[in-house]
Amino acid sequence: MSHRKIVIVACAAVLALAGCGSEQEETAAPGTSVPQTPVAASSSPSKEAPPSGDGELTPTGTKLAVGETATVMYETKSLSKDGTKLAVTTESVKAGSIGDLADFDLDAQAKVSDPFYVTVSFTNVGPLPMEPGGIFGVIAAHNTSGDELNRLSLIGDFAPCQGDVPDNLAVGESYTDCGVYLAPTGQKIKDVTLAFYFGDADRTEITWTA
Numbered sequence: 001m002s003h004r005k006i007v008i009v010a011c012a013a014v015l016a017l018a019g020c021g022s023e024q025e026e027t028a029a030p031g032t033s034v035p036q037t038p039v040a041a042s043s044s045p046s047k048e049a050p051p052s053g054d055g056e057l058t059p060t061g062t063k064l065a066v067g068e069t070a071t072v073m074y075e076t077k078s079l080s081k082d083g084t085k086l087a088v089t090t091e092s093v094k095a096g097s098i099g100d101l102a103d104f105d106l107d108a109q110a111k112v113s114d115p116f117y118v119t120v121s122f123t124n125v126g127p128l129p130m131e132p133g134g135i136f137g138v139i140a141a142h143n144t145s146g147d148e149l150n151r152l153s154l155i156g157d158f159a160p161c162q163g164d165v166p167d168n169l170a171v172g173e174s175y176t177d178c179g180v181y182l183a184p185t186g187q188k189i190k191d192v193t194l195a196f197y198f199g200d201a202d203r204t205e206i207t208w209t210a
């Protein structure tokens with residue numbers, strides 16, 4: 001019986017890799033991350049602003065450096081009209097090795113790609129508790145050409161890129177998650193973007209330069 005771990009490719013809206021598929025065999029370790037399709041970057045003008053972590057909302061279009069914090073109004077749960085302020089920090093963008101993924105079943109294209117590990121932290125600033133389950137799905141990574149990269153959803157333990165997403169996030173609580181993105185060999189991540197719509201508000205888009 002096979003004991004390979006499962007990998008699922010979440011297709012980017014603008015594909016930097018040819019094709020997108022999944023391999024599903026028996027998992028060797030517990031833990032499941034559900035993929036969501038990343039949101040492509042828009043061409044809206046950027047705004048330079050200081051990082052915000054005190055509850056003041058960061059203007060859409062703001063560009064930050066990795067390690068800085070943006071505060072956005074985000075839905076308390078999927079499709080909810082209620083919102084809470086969420087402080088979001090892209091903590092790090094690290095290059096990995098395809099050998100790191102040796103325990104997972106990868107397709108032919110993934111095997112000749114370079115993985116990058118994007119770690120992001122989230123703090124519920126308030127005023128309401130929230131369910132953060134799918135928020136990493138609105139975080140996209142782009143290469144130097146501006147193409148959005150595919151994100152892998154790994155089922156099973158993966159030490160180089162781990163996160164512990166709670167079912168609920170009370171006001172004042174924080175957690176950290178990590179996403180695995182694939183770039184064609186020789187390319188690098190240029191930036192990471194948080195982009196989404198909430199309620200009747202315009203699109204919120206915050207970018208961290210890697």
